[in-house]
Amino acid sequence: MTTPTSAGSRHRTTDVLVVGAGLAGLSAARQASAAGARTRVIAKGWGAQYWLSGGIGVLGYHPLGQAQPVASPADALAALAADQPRHPYALAGVSAVAEAVSDIQHACADNGLALEGSIDRNWLLSSPLGGRRPICLAPSTMTGGDLTRRDPMLIVGLTGYPDFPAGLVAANLEAQDMAATAAEVDLVSFRQRRFLNATVLASLFDLPEIREEAARAIRPRLGSAGRVGMPAVLGMESSEEAVSHLSDLLGVEVFEIATAPPSVPGIRLHRALVRGLVGSGVRVSSGMQVVGSESNGSTIEAVYSEAAARRVRHAAGSFVIATGGILGGGLITDEDGSVTEVVADIPVKSPATRSDWFRREVLDSAGHPIYRAGIEVDSGWRPLDSGKVVWENVTVAGGLLAEAETIREHSMDGVAVATGFLAGRAAAASLVPG
Amino acid sequence: MRRVATEVLVIGGGATGAGVVRDAAMRGFEAILVERRDLSHGTTGRYHGLLHSGGRYVVKDPEAARECIEENRVLRRIMPHCIEDTGGYFVVTPWDDLDYVPKFVDGCITAGIPVEEVPIGQMLREEPLLNPKISVCLRVPDASADSFLATEATAASAREHGSTILTYHEVTEVVRDGDRVVGARCHDLVSGEDLEIAADLVVNASGAWAGKIAGTVGLDVQVLAGKGTMVAINHRVVNTVVNRCKMPADGDIIVPIHTVAVVGTTDDRVTDPDHFAIEPWEIRLIIEEGARLVPELPAMRILRAWAGVRPLYQETSVADTRDVTRAYTLLDHSTRDGVDGMITITGGKWTSYRQMAEVTVDRVCAKLGTERACRTHVEVLPDPERHDGPRRYHRLGARLARIEADEAFGELICECELVTRSDVQRSIIESEARTLDDVRRDTRVGMGPCQGGFCAYRVAALLHELRSIPIEDANVALRDFLQERWKGELSILWGQQLRQERLDELIYLSLFDTEHLPGPRSSNLGPSMYEEFAPETTS
Numbered sequence: 001m002t003t004p005t006s007a008g009s010r011h012r013t014t015d016v017l018v019v020g021a022g023l024a025g026l027s028a029a030r031q032a033s034a035a036g037a038r039t040r041v042i043a044k045g046w047g048a049q050y051w052l053s054g055g056i057g058v059l060g061y062h063p064l065g066q067a068q069p070v071a072s073p074a075d076a077l078a079a080l081a082a083d084q085p086r087h088p089y090a091l092a093g094v095s096a097v098a099e100a101v102s103d104i105q106h107a108c109a110d111n112g113l114a115l116e117g118s119i120d121r122n123w124l125l126s127s128p129l130g131g132r133r134p135i136c137l138a139p140s141t142m143t144g145g146d147l148t149r150r151d152p153m154l155i156v157g158l159t160g161y162p163d164f165p166a167g168l169v170a171a172n173l174e175a176q177d178m179a180a181t182a183a184e185v186d187l188v189s190f191r192q193r194r195f196l197n198a199t200v201l202a203s204l205f206d207l208p209e210i211r212e213e214a215a216r217a218i219r220p221r222l223g224s225a226g227r228v229g230m231p232a233v234l235g236m237e238s239s240e241e242a243v244s245h246l247s248d249l250l251g252v253e254v255f256e257i258a259t260a261p262p263s264v265p266g267i268r269l270h271r272a273l274v275r276g277l278v279g280s281g282v283r284v285s286s287g288m289q290v291v292g293s294e295s296n297g298s299t300i301e302a303v304y305s306e307a308a309a310r311r312v313r314h315a316a317g318s319f320v321i322a323t324g325g326i327l328g329g330g331l332i333t334d335e336d337g338s339v340t341e342v343v344a345d346i347p348v349k350s351p352a353t354r355s356d357w358f359r360r361e362v363l364d365s366a367g368h369p370i371y372r373a374g375i376e377v378d379s380g381w382r383p384l385d386s387g388k389v390v391w392e393n394v395t396v397a398g399g400l401l402a403e404a405e406t407i408r409e410h411s412m413d414g415v416a417v418a419t420g421f422l423a424g425r426a427a428a429a430s431l432v433p434g
Numbered sequence: 435m436r437r438v439a440t441e442v443l444v445i446g447g448g449a450t451g452a453g454v455v456r457d458a459a460m461r462g463f464e465a466i467l468v469e470r471r472d473l474s475h476g477t478t479g480r481y482h483g484l485l486h487s488g489g490r491y492v493v494k495d496p497e498a499a500r501e502c503i504e505e506n507r508v509l510r511r512i513m514p515h516c517i518e519d520t521g522g523y524f525v526v527t528p529w530d531d532l533d534y535v536p537k538f539v540d541g542c543i544t545a546g547i548p549v550e551e552v553p554i555g556q557m558l559r560e561e562p563l564l565n566p567k568i569s570v571c572l573r574v575p576d577a578s579a580d581s582f583l584a585t586e587a588t589a590a591s592a593r594e595h596g597s598t599i600l601t602y603h604e605v606t607e608v609v610r611d612g613d614r615v616v617g618a619r620c621h622d623l624v625s626g627e628d629l630e631i632a633a634d635l636v637v638n639a640s641g642a643w644a645g646k647i648a649g650t651v652g653l654d655v656q657v658l659a660g661k662g663t664m665v666a667i668n669h670r671v672v673n674t675v676v677n678r679c680k681m682p683a684d685g686d687i688i689v690p691i692h693t694v695a696v697v698g699t700t701d702d703r704v705t706d707p708d709h710f711a712i713e714p715w716e717i718r719l720i721i722e723e724g725a726r727l728v729p730e731l732p733a734m735r736i737l738r739a740w741a742g743v744r745p746l747y748q749e750t751s752v753a754d755t756r757d758v759t760r761a762y763t764l765l766d767h768s769t770r771d772g773v774d775g776m777i778t779i780t781g782g783k784w785t786s787y788r789q790m791a792e793v794t795v796d797r798v799c800a801k802l803g804t805e806r807a808c809r810t811h812v813e814v815l816p817d818p819e820r821h822d823g824p825r826r827y828h829r830l831g832a833r834l835a836r837i838e839a840d841e842a843f844g845e846l847i848c849e850c851e852l853v854t855r856s857d858v859q860r861s862i863i864e865s866e867a868r869t870l871d872d873v874r875r876d877t878r879v880g881m882g883p884c885q886g887g888f889c890a891y892r893v894a895a896l897l898h899e900l901r902s903i904p905i906e907d908a909n910v911a912l913r914d915f916l917q918e919r920w921k922g923e924l925s926i927l928w929g930q931q932l933r934q935e936r937l938d939e940l941i942y943l944s945l946f947d948t949e950h951l952p953g954p955r956s957s958n959l960g961p962s963m964y965e966e967f968a969p970e971t972t973s
Contacts, residue, residue, distance in 0.1 A: 048940065051937065051940055051941070051945070052940070052944070052945065053945060057944070067950070127945060127946045127947045128891075128945060128946055129891060129946045129947070129948065129951060130951070131946055131947030131948065131950055131951050132947060132950065133945075133947050160844050162846075162847060162855075162892045162895075163892070165891070165892070165895030165898075165899070167895070167898065167899050168894070168895045168898050168899075168905070168908065171898065171905035171908075172905055172909070172951055172952060174905075175905050175906065175952040175953075176952060193844070194841060194843045194844060195843045195844050196844055258945065260888070260891065260941060260945070260946075261888075261941065261945075326932060326933055326936050327933060327936040327937060327940065329933065332929065333928045333929055333932050334928050334929060335718075335928045335929070354714075354928065355714075357927070358924055358927065360963060360966070361917065361920075362916050362917050362919075362920035363913060363916065363917070363942075363943070363948070363949045363955070365949065370932070371936060371939075406944075407936075407939050407940055407943050407944045408943055408944075410944055412940075412944060
C-alpha cells in the first residue's frame, strides 16, 4: 500500500534501494553500485537460488512444448524476441542479455566461483532425477556431467540422504541412451548424524577426511566408469577443491549433479554475489519484508519494512523492485481473482477471472496463464499502467515482470540477471542529486 | 480369459465391501473382493472423517441416530488405532435457532447418546478459535476416524481369514445365466488381463456405483449420487469435532483429522458418480459457513478441496438428496427382481459400515443355506504398525513420538505428515501399493501443505527401487501423482497455496525436468479429473 509522504525531501544516505535479494536484485545492485550510486539491498529472504541448480539458465525450451531442449540460447533468444515482443528478453534485447550473462559470470569468477559456458551453447546436465537439464552457465564442479559425452558414468548416492536417488537417476539416464550405473555408499561418519540434508552434507564434504572416506567406499564400485556423478553437496565453501580432491583420490573425474532443494550450488552462487557486493560497499540485509511505500506525486520517497518491533522507513532516490512474482512473494493472489503488487501497489497484468488462471493438466507445456501475470514496463524498466509510467523513480526486474513462463522456459536465472542488470543501470542513471 | 471360482464375490473396495469380505471370511466363506482402483478410492476415501455419535441425526432421523451410537461404541472397541477420540460439540451460533436445542437434547437422550452442556468459557478455553458469539455448546461422543487406515485394517483382517483382495480389478460386467447371477468379469488395470470370477453369490457393495453394476445385468437399482464437497485447512483449527446445532445443512461441520481440519460439506445431486465438478460456489459457501464457527477461517490457507458421492438409494425419484434416508438398503434381487445369486448393499454412512456388512452377510448365510454367527463386533482389527500392548486411540502426537523414540529423523520421506521410509516401504511391499496415490492413502504422504512437493519424487524412487519396476513406470507414476494432487488444488489455488504450487512447479519442471523423463505422459492408473466447473451464470 502506498501513502502520500507527509514531509518534503529528507536527508538520504541511499541512492538506489533494491528490494529483493534474488538474482535480479543482486544483479541490479551490482550495476547500480558500479555506476557509482550508493546502493543498498533489503529483502525478506534470499530469493529462488536456494532452490535452483546454482547455474544460470537462460533459455532451455523454445517454443514451449518442444521435446528437444534449446541448443544455443543466443539463437533461441532471437526467435523468442520475435515471437513474444512483450517478453522481458525481447524488451532487453539479445545483446544486453548476452552482456548481462557474461557480467554475472565475471562477478562470480571474481568471488571465487567458476561458472563455465557461454550464451552460444547450453550444457546438457543430469537433473536430480536423471532428466536432461539444459543450462547456459554451469558451475565448474558440474560440467564433467556433460551428457553429450559418451564415457560411462557411475552415479553415487549416499545412504541416508533421500534427495538424490542414484538408482533412479542412472535408470533414467540409461533409458535415454547414456551409459550410467548406480551405487549407493553408506559412510560410517554419516550414520552418526541424526539427519542428513544437502547443507549438512556440504559442510561435511568441506572436510578432507570425509572425502577420503567417501573415496574409499566408492573405489571398489567404480567398475568401468570413466567418471563419477555425485549429489551437489561436495563442500559448501570449498567445492572446487573438494571435487578435484575426490577426482585425485578416485583417479577418475568426479562431478556434481544438482539435487532437490535446498540447493548447495545455489547457496554458493548467492553467497559469491553477496560477497562481491559487500566488498564493494553495498549493504545487503535480509529479514526485512517490505510492506508498503510512501509517495510524493509520481515518485516513491521511501518504502517500509516490517520487523518484529516496528516498521522501518527506507528512503532512497530510486528504487529497484525485485521481489519476485507469485513464487517470490512480490505478487499476492486472492480468491476473488485479484493480483496485487506488495511494495508500491503497481497495477498487475493478469487473467481477467480466476477461472482463466489454470489449464487442466498440471504439466501443461504452455503453462498456466496466472504465472505469466506481472508488471508491464517501459524501455527504462519503469512500471506502466495502461501505457503510462506509474512511478518515475522505480524500476522493476525479475520474476515480477509480465509475460514470461520462466519455469517452463528454464529462463528464471537469465531473466533475473538480464532485467536486473538493466533495471539497476536505469535506476542509477535516473538519479537526481538529493 | 483366466477363470477362478469362489463362494462369495464382493464388488467394491470401500468401507462396506471391505466390511462384507471380512465378515464373510470370518464366518468361514471363501471370498474374493474386487475393487476397480485402490481400497478407499471412492466415497470412503473422500468423506470428512467423522465417526458419528448420531447427534447429527437425532431430530431428523432418530433410527439412524440410534444406529450410529451403537456402532460408534463398536468401532471404538475394534479399531481404536483408526480413531482419534476428539469428542464433538454441537454449538448454537447467532445464525442458528435456539428452539432446536431442546429437540436436540431430547433426541440424544432418546437415542442413548450421552450429551452434556459445556459452559461457553470452558468451550473457548478448549477451542480458542471458535466464535465467541456461540451461545450454547453441547458435547457428544463424536470422534474423527481415518477411513483409509480402517479399510486397510479391515482388508488385512479379511486376508488373515483367507480371503483375496483384488485391487485395480474393474468389473466390466456381472455375469447372468438365465435368471441367475453366476459371477463377474473383471479387467485388471495393472496387467491388462481379464479375469472371470464364478461365485455362488455376488454382493454388490459398490456404493454410489451400485446402480451401474446392477445395470450390467439389466437390474434397475436407483442410487442417487449426493455430491459432498469439502476442504482441508492447513491447521487443526479445532481439536474437537464441531457441528452446528441445527438441522444438517451445507458447511456446518469441522472435523480435525491428523494434521488438518476438514470443513464441509455441500450436498448436490449429480447424475453420474464418475463425472461431476467442484464448483466455485461450493468453496465460497464452505468458507462462509465455516467462518460462522471459526471467524478467522477465510484468512487461512486451504490445502485442497475434494468431493465424494454419497450413495442414496431410492425407489422413487426425490429432488433434494438430503431427504433421502441415510439408513442403508439391502436388496435381495431374487425377491425384488426374480434374479437370484446377487444382493446389493448400498446407502448408509461410514460409521455404520460394519453393521451393514453384518446384515449383508446374515443374508449371505440365509441364501447359501447356512447359519453362522457374526463376530466382527468383538474381534479387534489388526494394527499394521503392530504395536505391542493394549490398543489405544490414535493421537496426533503419535507419529512424532515414534520418530523420536526410534531416533528416525533421517528416515523422513514426508516432512509435512511425518511419514518415514519404513512406512512407505510397508505400503509398497505389504499393502502392494501400485501408485503414489496408493501410498498416500496408506501413509498420508503428500497430504500436507506442500502437497507432495518434497516427497513425491522420494516415494517414486522407493517405488522404483523396491518394486524393481521399469523406469518409465516410475516416471509415469510420479507424473500421475502430480496430476492427482493438482486435481484437488485447482479449485482452491490462490494466495499462499498458489505460491506453494509454483514452488512445486519449480522443483518438478525447472529442476527435475519431470515432463521430459522417459515414459508415457500419464497412465490408466492416474486420476480422473473433476469436470470443468460450469460457468457461474448458468448454474
